[in-house]
Amino acid sequence: MLSMCGTIQNIKYFAMSAKKRKYIEDYILFGFVSLQRGDTEVPQCVICYKTLSNDGMRPSRLERHLRTSHPALVDKPKAFFETKKDTLKRAKLDDTELVLGKDSANKLSQISLSNDTVKKRIDELSQDIKVQTLDQVRASPVFAIQCDETTDVAQCSQLLMYARFVSGNNIKEEIMFCHPMESFTTAEAIFDVISDFFQENQLSWESLVGVCTDGAPAMRGLRSGFVTKVKEKNPSVMSTHCILHREDLASRTLPVEMMDVLNVAIKIVNFVKAGALNSRLFKLLCKDMESEHEALLFHTNVRWLSKGNMLGRLYELREEVEIFPDSQQKVDLYDKFHSEGFHATLAYLVDIFEALNAVNLKLQGKNINILVHHGTIHTFMAKLDLWKCRVLQGNVASFRNLDTALADSNLDSELKEQIITHLSDLKSEFVRYFPDIDDKREAWKFIRNPFQCEVADVAEEVQEEFLELKFDSTAKEDFKDMDLETFWVKYLHVYPLISHQALRILTMFGSTYMCETAFSTLVSIKTKYRNRLNVEGDLSIHSYQLLIYV
Template sequence: MSAKKRKYLDKYIRFGFVSLQKGDTEVPQCVICYKTLSNDGMRPSRLEHHWRTTHPALADKPKAFFETKRQSLKQAKMDGSGAFRQQTSKVVEASYEIALLIAKCKKDHDTAYLVDISEALNAINLKLQGKNINIIMHHDTILAFMAKLDLWKCRIQNGNTASFSNLDSALIHSYLDSELKKQIFTHLTDLKAEFIRYFQDIVEKREAWQVIRNPFQCEVADVLDEVQEEFLELKFNSSAEEDFKELDIETFWVKYFPVYPLISHQAIRILTMFGSTHLCEAAFSMLVAVKTKYRNR
């Protein structure tokens, strides 16, 4: 006789757990370290044991704190495996790998740091899934985050925890000791290395796409030979420069495609790339909806 399956109750959020569906089984998942327990673990005593032994520093947090974490988890759109859905797969994979490394730590201050870095990673993930964002904006967002990692490393080296609010609060009556400083510095270094590994050509592409970002601040040597003459005509077109200030980047290049087809074609080809599978899926879903609407008429 099979064991009776336990059901998730909304009150379990006070222990920092939400419901996750794995196949036909419902299991509890921690909103901080993302660890899942078995279905049998869906009972207050097991959930509280995990919380008190793994995240003791957050034991006094109000229910609203965990509700916020639940919403962040929903927005990140976790899939049935318990890992982040591959909408911005490269960034997500890097962030999840680092989060797992940090989650193995048991100390209060390590847990506070885990909360901070998880929030930062969720924030960049959501930015990359936003509407009206193109691949150039994706690259800018990633480069900005990588620069922040360098800033955070520098601050941590100097004993400054201002970049990590939860850690800063946890240390209000103590200080950042050398062991913890080394551990956090190592985590940030590993995360930066993951981003570099996944986005090896990001700096090169940023330079190559500069003419698309703003052709009026580029030099002729910055563009390909076959479009240099057309580029010069565009650069010294004062009306086009005024339009560039008023229009969004996509509208600008579409408007001037009939006038400067070679360079505009290159720009539009880049700007129409899907920066994430999430945007690709959303576009195809919209296309299917439109086709269905007209088919039913």
């Protein structure tokens, strides 16, 4: 190999002897490879991917770029840059040439890998998706929206809006926009952004049938909330408070005695997890006892139902937890954990939180209509009544862990009273947060199955059309073979009045699940290392891919 000094002299000689500068393999010493642009070669840095002009393909300029932009890499050997070269597109182009030929490889080599170029293409793809989606929304007879806002890693408030609309033979959900709120996030500011979006994209307020938001005052304030302002544009719009939020709020009730047990459980978990040493010692204890798990789980205060996973893991490792506080001389925690009735109450808490979490999971997901949401809540409320009746008879078979814990004994009268009180309170809270669930279930009965309803169950203006549908044998056969949404979309042009009423309900969002999942994606896309990124295009493409492939 030539010495560094000799190599530079050779490079200078070859560079000056040609009018159009050519790439020399030894330029890799400065961290540059060749990138073909038309008939001209230009140097590209393998570290930052920056490209220089053909005139910049000189040893002095390449070396200057290395020393000014990457001073820590000046003394790196040639092998280091060769490794970086392998990660760059050049290595892939070699494979392309072998498979597709040299012409294809030359065409691909003209594609730049700079950050700006990649971002530009993401935005172009996003814009194309947005145009297609807006065309579908405008063509839909009705559509609904859900919106929510969050604060990202750069302390910027991001307002997100999704739409649910009729497309083809079905109902789709797509992202509309992700807009950074530069100042206030009041109801007026949020409404102005959405109103401007409607106006710019020629969306009709008359076609909007539903708005789903969280319970924040800015969204649902009675006098000046966002929903109130939307209803000024279209009074027939139905507003929905996110069913996931309501279920979480309705679950936040516990008798004082059960709350004390929950607090002790939290203290034990915090004691084991608070310090690195305790975590390691507990892990060793679990290994010695050949436990299935080796760590407890934290919970999140703002998410009440996250306590379910924490309690479940604590109960699974209760034998290990019984030993650990004593070995660490935490007498108070040890005594509370071994107090009378503690394990039975803990078992019940594990069971009831498991049931609440199961309901929450059923309410999550894409393309779930509001009828399914209401059915899930209605079922759970009926189960609460059933469980209460069983406990009154001393039967705890509905609670798996509690039933196992009491295998050799009867249900304590004090715990029995606490469980009955808790189940009653839960039912009251669910009734408070879902006050009209029975009325809506009855009003929407014709949507779930029009062939098992009576003419009195529908509005007077659609009764004649309803009878035509009910006795249509072809429609009856289609109803058996199709899902609910596809059926009503298909018969929109045949029975427009009754189908339009059904689609008004079926296009409504029951939760802000899509916004919440997008916020989770936002956390991974916009990080502290990319805190100036405009994420609308990235979120749009990510959401679109999810809807197709997941």
